[in-house]
Amino acid sequence: MRTRHPTMVTPNLFSRRNRAVVDAFMVWVGFTGMVQMYLSGMEDVFAREEVAALKVQVKSAKSVVVTSHRSPDGDAIGSSLALKHMLSAMGVSSTVVMPDAYAKFLHWMPGQDTVRFHDAEPEAVSALVAEADMLFCLDYNAPSRAGGLGEAVKQACDKEGSTVVMIDHHQEPEPFADVMLSDPTTGSTCELIYRLLQAWDMEGMLDADMASCLYCGLITDTGSFRFSSVQPSSHEMASSLLATGMDHSRIHSLIYDACRLEQVQLTAYALSQKLQVFPEHRSAIISLSLEELQRYNAQKGDTEGLVNRALAIEGINFAAFIKEDVDRVKMSLRSRGTFSVRDVAAAHFNGGGHHNAAGGACEGESLQSVVDRMVALIPTWSDGLQYDD
Template sequence: MVQMYLSGMEDVFAGEEVAALKAQVLSAKSVVVTSHRSPDGDAIGSSLALKHMFSAMGVPCAVVMPDAYAKFLHWMPGHEEVRFHDAEPEAASALVSSAEVLFCLDYNAPSRAGGLMDAVNQACANAKSSVVMIDHHQEPEDFADIMLSDSSTGSTCELIYRLLQAWEMQGALDSDLASCLYCGLITDTGSFRFSSVQPSSHDMASALLATGMNHSRIHSLIYDAYRLEQVQLTAYALSQKLQVFPEHRCAVISLSQDELLHYNAQKGDTEGLVNRALSIEGINFAAFMKEDDGRVKISLRSRGSFSVRDVAAEHFNGGGHHNAAGGACEGESLHSVLDRMVALIPTWSDDLQYDD
């Protein structure tokens, strides 16, 4: 396959290849949209938004996720049609590997697709398939035919909105499509407080609000839907499992599988814990880690100049953004990963001695 990479230094949606992609989608017999393992609001929001765009074009489309996502995202229009690899691995893999046009949203390497990785690689190797990556993470692998990558953008939903504009489909922007885009926009920009927010982010929000979508309801469904056990888990994590290293301006929270089971933790219950650690006065780097199906999953956050993306890539098999990243350590114990983190923290201390 001929590889084409469009750099974030230019308008990635201005090229002829993007216009040709619309024609290709219109004529395709099978179009499939995928996203990364443990889908978040931006992953599922961008995927369902793209599905709504294709529906407006009269193009059937399957959305296939590696695994389930948090219940607080189930309100999104189109959720009931999503297929999951962990629930039907053979059928899901067949859809992805045989797609005439395969979209890979919010991830920049096949390894991020979890159980769908092999199927994505098969599609990449299939001369009859066209693979399109749309993503905002740094340092993408060169795996797709069309790579629409812009790491300066705060969310993949913003890139889908730019695709809608490039395809001159503003007329398709109804409240359902807008609701999906708004979900990814607010979750990946921290409700517009992260440094990745640009004037165009607010311009997009204005256009979405003009459709009549209920932004207040969406925010409530995402951020005000805590179960009692989730609140109790948060209280336990902050009161019993939070380690603060004020001399190094770091904080770490860790939760074992037994602790998660004790509070009947569900997908999404620990989201935001790392941000609570970062919100402590004087803290510039925060980490949250938990045991998760034979691996230790890690979320990293920072404020200012310290790059958690570099930390994730160098030490925890991960990646992401400058101030928000993650990783996973397969086959390691929580104790081992936590000890490694604590041992590394003093080596970063000099780089963390600053005020915003």
């Protein structure tokens, strides 16, 4: 097994070499999350020599593969395809692979017809990833987040002569890659890819196709610029993307205004029959079984945004959407203000994410069991949810 010495081009400086020292310091001060957030604002992660060196290295790589996380969303596929367009502009051929399929409302993106899926051709795709000279891991910060691709990612990390690059905006990354471009203060990985474009002095190569992919991740992971993670640079990026002539109105419509009748009926059923509200705890839950999803012929993406409908209820500061899948129970968690759903996901539901938006998954447990656990936990968080955002 190859020993990794990752270059942590990251504000929080969590390399494999100094992780123990940093962890000890954080235990001493007792504010792990606060220290990480403070360090996150200390420097521009892309203003480093290692980032410039990557551009030279990628040009000489024989096999370049771009990956993202399981159940890819708009930011995952948008950042991956945008990077593919960037590499193509440099004359570098690359392959985008995903652990599994993504929602139909993302099928419009330029280049999406070239994406390969691990669940459709596991052996061939695993080999591509494991044998890559340069592997990009986008929008996830641990091999376990890559689903069926996780083992192949680990093999790539162990391969002599390979370079594994992580680009991600989630908190507490595992030091698994050679170069880790991590900035949890940024609202989307597409914003990080745009900053990579700038760092490589490639803004002149930004075209409508690349811009469309970047815009998809930008609006989906920032809630169309509603979330607190939005920065002035987010709008500056949007301005540059619009200047390419991309049709932002069409993109927004393709993502948010393409609902099938059965999807609308499923949403109506979920809100009218499956919504549980706990006003005294300022919390709400929506849950759907596999049978209920099948009853409405649910497809990938059909339940996108349901958790936000629960959070939109007046007085609610925490919301969970929990659904049964074939092999596990999945959940999306959202909050307003100071309550951290990332901590909830990490502590209780094998998950992670951001302060106000996180997810989790439970294997070997029934939907009802997970819902019952959530209902039992909510009163224990009640004191921390009694605020007006």
